Amino acid sequence: MKFELSTKDQESAARAGKITTDHGEILTPIFMPVGTAGTVKGVHQRELKKDIEAQIILGNTYHLYLRPGLDIIKGAGGLHKFNGWDRPILTDSGGYQVFSLKEIRKISEEGVHFNSHIDGSKHLFTPENVMDIQRVIGADIIMAFDECPPYPCDYEYAENSMHLTHRWLKRCIKRFDETEGNYGYSQALFPIVQGSVYKDLRKASAEFIAEQNQAGNAIGGLSVGEPAEDMYEMLEVVNGILPEEKPRYLMGVGTPANILEAIALGTDMFDCVMPTRNARNGMLFTTEGIINIRNKKWEDDYSVIDTGLKNEVSNFYSKAYLKHLIKCNELLGAQIASIHNLAFYLWLVGQAREHILAGDFTPWKNKMTKKLMQRL
């Protein structure tokens, strides 16, 4: 994996760059649609390419390990071959999922014992086997196994947890370096900065992560309930330390405003379930602002969803029709809204990139943040 920095904004820490993987290029800043179980919910792979213009999608180690399981993915020749997505893939390590199991997991130095949420079967994730699993899944970018502490979290817990994440990272890197990809293309490992909302911990963690000298770096444990201002403060500290010549990935974030602000703070990669999850509930992000399509005001609005986007779906179906579909719980409603919201997120990061390249990112961001977050 290679990262080239094209342009740095003069008024902010925003940057435009390009990641090159064996499955193709990714122009940054970039948003990555979440495909937890090897599928972006409600969206065909050809729609990801044509309507949404996704350049990379996510998969999730925890979910894919349980279903379909590693034998099936290995038999297919990796996740790309299994689901037919031939552009880059990133897999989350499963850490976030197993920690969210709460009642049915136990953390130790070795790793995490947990029970499957599907059938209660017992499993163990360790830094080593999570590397092995991600070798089998075969994503282009794989994530270190970390602990994501809850919010709020006292200082002592956050500090101990950060050190555990760091010790696990060393084991991840060792195993990663001892092994290689199964399918003839290379994989990159991203370590994850933790430290909750404590500046000194975030600083220490970012320094430790930077020293590992991996191909890219991630920032975890944010957008877990803390105020947005705290998130931006942590991001400023961390991005000031993580090396400039490597991509920075802010995990699980966020709203359009969060993403624009995080870009301004020097972040390059994002993922979030918000565009698809909110789509299924009838919340649309548009180039004019936010629409709750369940509101009565849309029932006789026959204008198309969003002429500000170029994709066919946003310019074909009317708001009135989409409202009807969502109200009736019709599958097509979730499909249309998911395509639209993801196309919007890709448009948003694409626009950010263009304005960074054009040199007017900051005024554009300030104007757009207000516009995009208003409720129509």
Added chain:
Amino acid sequence: MKFELSTKDQESAARAGKITTDHGEILTPIFMPVGTAGTVKGVHQRELKKDIEAQIILGNTYHLYLRPGLDIIKGAGGLHKFNGWDRPILTDSGGYQVFSLKEIRKISEEGVHFNSHIDGSKHLFTPENVMDIQRVIGADIIMAFDECPPYPCDYEYAENSMHLTHRWLKRCIKRFDETEGNYGYSQALFPIVQGSVYKDLRKASAEFIAEQNQAGNAIGGLSVGEPAEDMYEMLEVVNGILPEEKPRYLMGVGTPANILEAIALGTDMFDCVMPTRNARNGMLFTTEGIINIRNKKWEDDYSVIDTGLKNEVSNFYSKAYLKHLIKCNELLGAQIASIHNLAFYLWLVGQAREHILAGDFTPWKNKMTKKLMQRL
């Protein structure tokens, strides 16, 4: 609406024809995907055209009347404009739905009083207002308001019900003739033959229906639980009476074998929820036979769904991937299986048509029925 008969099979009553409507041509025999609430579940309109090659789809008066309601559809300029489907549409009259409400409807000479299954609100369908409603919805082909008797059904009930359907039909035709379409294109009314599984009633009903001299004719009240042999027997009686120069529509039928047999008996049009409903449960109709994708045998079958079809979806995703999606209740599983099954049904009637034109329909039908109904 115009119907031209192109070819009659020599060894059976099968025919190939062409229906011309103001929204385009329909080559018969034809299968019509069911789009109850103005959407074929899980399928985009462009997929109906490109992957499935649907020539006409169904809508349902009962469902559309309740949601989104007539004001919204009228405001859009009719159902075609509302849902973006610019090829022909047929609407079912709502009779079948209100009768299936059982506990919350009351039949009288006037019509049917019923309570909405959604909010319990009280409504009345009469032959007259069902014509008016279908004028507002604006389908190219609209159906008479009939009573669909249950199965089994004693002779007396079937006879009285048939006469009620006939009296209602006269009222439908009167109202239909007194009114005209709202949107500048013409609509055709199809009356419906009833009579349960009693030959003499079916004969009497078919004669009455034929006398009404409408643009096409439908056969209702079959495939409601009776043995397939009874259905075929009724169909033979009815099709022997309904005029040759008008299309014959068998409502709500059926399996691939049912459709081929009904084509052999001189039927031209079909609709059924089976391809989409079974798709959502993981049952696939393929050119090699029937697949229950939930079976373990498919979990490592990486071959694509069906190379016997030409559409992209059936030739892109593997059986193993589809099994994974259906097992995990992922939306995309329902989407893929729905597109595939509908593409299969359209392929089936298209093949039937080609073999009628080529003069070898009967031997082809006998061979295919066995092949298509075997479980793989």
